Amino acid sequence: MSHYSNSRTRPGSSRMKPIVGTFVVLSVLGGLGYWGYTSLAAPGEPDKDVQEATERVQEFLDAWAGSKAAEAGSLTDSPENAESLVKSVMTNLKPKKALIKASSSEAKKIDGGKVQVPFTVEMDIASAGKLTYESTAKVLKKGEWQVEFSTPVIYPEMEPGQTLALKTNETRGTVLDTHGRELTAPSLVGDVNEDGKGISGLQARYDKVLSGGAAHPRSVVVVDRTSGQQVKAVTKAGAKPGEDVRTTIDPKVQAAAAEALQGTDKNISLVAVDPRNGHILAAANRPGGMNRALEGRYPPGSTFKAVTATALLLKGVKPGDEAACPKFQSVNGQQFENQKQFVLPAGSTFRDSFAKSCNTFFVGERAKVSGSALKDAARYYGMGEDWDIGTASYDGSVPVPESDNELAASTIGQGKVLASPLGMAAVAATIKEGEFKQPVLVPDQVKKKATAPKLPGDVVEALRDMSRATVTYGAGWALKDIPGSPHAKTGTAEYGAATPPQTHAWMIGYQGELDVAWAVIIEDGGSGGQDAGPVAARFLRSLHS
Known part of the structure; x- marks a missing residue:
């Protein structure tokens, strides 16, 4: 009826x-x-x-x-x-x-x-x-x-x-998942108003496709006042049936992502992609509203060290090279420090500093990535390019630093560096695949994908080695017992002007034995390893169940 x-x-x-x-x-x-x-x-x-x-x-x-x-x-x-x-x-x-x-x-x-x-x-x-x-x-x-x-x-x-x-004319198309079933992901699908017009999410983005191009999605009818049943039509709908819009969302992965966000009272998002083709498998946000998983703009914090590490590797630094990790690093009077002011012992390596997320090492190596080196390294991951994924997204910004202090901040994902969860998931996916594949949500509607140069093979192997070390003995300890050989990078990103600074909690990574890469962010969420790590662990356990 x-x-x-x-x-x-x-x-x-x-x-x-x-x-x-x-x-x-x-x-x-x-x-x-x-x-x-x-x-x-x-x-x-x-x-x-x-x-x-x-x-x-x-x-x-x-x-x-x-x-x-x-x-x-x-x-x-x-x-x-x-x-x-x-x-x-x-x-x-x-x-x-x-x-x-x-x-x-x-x-x-x-x-x-x-x-x-x-x-x-x-x-x-x-x-x-x-x-x-x-x-x-x-x-x-x-x-x-x-x-x-x-x-x-x-x-x-x-x-x-x-x-x-x-x-309301019963001719509107449906937003579908990758299997052709109706997609149940509110922050992605969006809403239709009482006049049958899409007002948010994919319903708004593809309103013309879904509605069949109808300027007026309703018609006037005579109805029985008691039952509400139509008696006769007064006007015609005047529109052809709408078409369905098919996405790449995998319902199992989407359900795992949504379930992993439960129990957190902060704004939290999780996005997952297939490294082989960039297909977005899940995008979950709690609470709903803006699709922060795809559109959010955040300092990526130490998850960006994957990009800085790429720049260092391109300059010839090896994972086993000795790397100093002192308590503090001073740049023109500005003091940088590690979380809880930890230090690593003498003889520690680049791999150790990456795995344990040593800020002072990366800040201390900034001269090797000066000028456009960070921006150039970010291009391997499509950051700052113009992505067409089939809906709105934020594709990141890595400007060339204008001062030594800005360069120091940029090496650890602070300063003017910004990224979305989707953008950082693409970083993890690129490390797994060895090549950037632009994320895509609605393949049939994407006209032109962004491209990026292919990472050198030795750089890829080094990044995989260090991201696995992050899990086995570093800050990604929350994933240590998860099956599927998870690789990860944690991040604790400072923002705002409070003292002490507020922090977003990040974790990005990929599964060695599954075709999935992911990113988690908890706004004002504390520590990447301590707070974002358990969310990622819940997500990965669901995928393996």
Whole structure:
């Protein structure tokens, strides 16, 4: 059964009132624009009775057009019934504008001392377009002229017990997952308003495709006021059936992502991609609203050390090279330190500093990645390029540092470096695949994918080695017992001006034995290893269950 706007008569009541429930479309619009009666002049001397009767009809029509149902009813011989039906029609159709005008030139006397007055109804209905039709009112004199009210006065093809309503056309396409089933991911799918128009998410992005290009997704119908069932159509939908929009979302991965976010009272997002082709397998946000997994703009913190490590590896630094990790590193009076001011012992390596996320090592190596080296390394991961994934996304920004202090901050994912969870998941996916594959959500709608140079083989192997070390003995300890050989990089990104600074908790990674790479962020969430790590662990356990 289709659902319509509707009003009905309450059982046992002689007064007809609008139905309350799934069939009513909002409340009566206040201040509805309309045009009133202006002139009834006609050639020759007008008949006084006809003129007075026509004026009374126009008063009724003006009240109707202005949604003044009680006033309209008071001008008829059946006030309660007229008020109820006028209110029902105008509440259901909620026109933006209504012009209802009597035809004085065609008004005439008929049998029984009555006057018959034709009139034209023109309504502009936002969700259904123009509605125009003609009707006739009969007026009789009982002291004063009164409109002889019956249901066909309001619409000639209606019978008592019926009203006009809006029908949402059942032709809209569906947003589908990768298996062709309806996608159940609210922050991705988005919403459709009561007029059948997409207003957020993929419903908004592909409204024309899903709606079939219909300018007006609803039509006017006659319905039974009691049951809400359609009796006949008044206007046609005028649109071809909408097309489905198929995404790359894997329902199992999406469910695992959504479940992993449960129990966290902070804003949290998780996105997963297939490294082989960039297909976005999951994008979950808690709470909903903006799709932060794809569009969020955050300092990536130490997860960006994967990019800085790439720049260092390209400069010839090896994972086993000795790497100093002191408590502090000073740059022009600005002090950088490690989380909880830890230090690594003498003889520690580049691999150790990566795995344990030593800020002071990376800051100390900044001269090797000065100039455009970080920006160039980021290009291997598509960061800062223009991505077309089939919906809105943020693709990252890695500007060339303008000072030594800015360079120091950039090496650890601070300063002006920004990324989305999707962008950082693409970093992990590129390390696994050895080559950047631009993320994609709606493949059929992507016109041109961003490309990137291929990472050198020795750089890829070194990054894989260090990201696995992050799990086996480094800051990614939360994944140590997860099957599938997880690789990871943690991040604790400072933001804001508070003292001490607030931090976002990050973790990115990929599974060695599954075609999935992922990123987790908890806004104001504390530590990457301590807080984001357990979320990633829940996600990966679900994938292996």
